[in-house]
Amino acid sequence: MRFLLDNPIFAMACQQFDQAADLLELPQDLRERTKWPKRLVTVAVPVRMDSGEVFVFSGYRVQHHLSLGPTKGGIRYAPSVDLGEVAALAMWMSWKCALMQLPYGGAKGGVACDPGQLSRRECEALTRRYTQELISFIGARSDIPAPDLGTDEQVMAWMMDTYSTHAGFAVPEIVTGKPVPIGGSLGRREATGRGVAFLVNRAAELCKLPSSLRVIVQGFGNVGSHAALELARTGARVVGVSDRTGAIHRTDGIDLAALQQHAARHGGVRGFPEADPIDDREILLQPCDVLIPAAVERVITGEIAGKIQCRILAEGANGPTTPEADKVLAERPEIFLLPDILCNAGGVVTSYFEWVQDLQSFFWSEREVYDALYRILEEALSTILKRVGKQKSSMRMAALMIGIERVAEAKRLRGLFP
């Protein structure tokens, strides 16, 4: 297992864990049992490409702990995907699910590929073969995938169909984040971004900021675009947006509907005529009230953390801030941090609602989904704030401590074979 530490993202997740476990004074045996992932699955995924050639992709699924219920977490399609990255993301899922009091352990999966370079047929073939390779390892009572970076509702529909064809009947509860007509939940598509927006507005109230927040978002995919749209709906002005194609800035605010149309037509935000182009690193350093990294890991480095000019740092992405940056942020108390395992938890909480609805074959209104989601996010925020007050810790450490201690307690209560 220790070979995973060669991966910098896994090493970062472990560094965070160790720091929180030290603060919790977690006994050594429990610490070891809680830290390491339970199951690491690697699969070869052969796909006939449109060219006629067969390419073998590498696929992964990591199940971090099984102590509280099935494992839960997204499937990522990105060139960076490897076992260490997926293991780190699975670990963060564990603390996130426990923080939200969901009856799940953490998991994550993915395939090393560039989804932008795959045709629709290639993406479907890849998804179906990856799902087939995972059939013995996933299940509605054991491990339930969902969308993440580079995957969407269509990928979930193909996964559900492949699994259901194998079972001989429809198994909608095998994945969440699927289209509503085949058992998806109302509100799941927008839930992560709307959860981010809800928490940003709560943080703005706590910081006594006006509602006309200036917002910068890195990543204009599922999380970034819905966070931006929801914040704009509640009175904010989105002044900067970036994605892999580039970054744009407009002090008076960007027309998000027009930007969405442009991005759909041109494959990204680059070249949007109603805003100024800006360097994709510089965009993070522009003055704003809220900075939302909603793309990939480790973009807020120590150096960037010293230069950002926001009042709220809202981590839509998983792991966007390095431990070095956390040290810098500790010296900048004017910045209110919404840590990833809180900030982007709206996605998995709504996935939990989807799973419950599928198991019961009884579906909720969008209003019921969001009322329940915001109640859970509010409770998690208030539990973290109390912990910050009690232990004088950072928001990140408080959130991690709560998640980790719940998992450790489950392991302690369940015990070990004598």
Ligand SMILES: NC(=O)C1=CN([C@@H]2O[C@H](COP(=O)(O)OP(=O)(O)OC[C@H]3O[C@@H](n4cnc5c(N)ncnc54)[C@H](OP(=O)(O)O)[C@@H]3O)[C@@H](O)[C@H]2O)C=CC1
């Ligand atoms: N989807 C969900 O429900 C949840 C997602 N998350 C996390 O949120 C983050 C984003 O996921 P999601 O929105 O689903 O993914 P999407 O694939 O929908 O969107 C990702 C966005 O990030 C952009 N991007 C990728 N790399 C970079 C980069 N290096 N610099 C700037 N932009 C970049 C992409 O640009 P382009 O389009 O040009 O490739 C795209 O706009 C991930 O960290 C994910 O783990 C967390 C909780 C739930």
Ligand SMILES: O=C(O)CCC(=O)C(=O)O
């Ligand atoms: O919706 C889910 O089950 C998981 C979402 C996810 O991958 C995440 O929160 O990072």
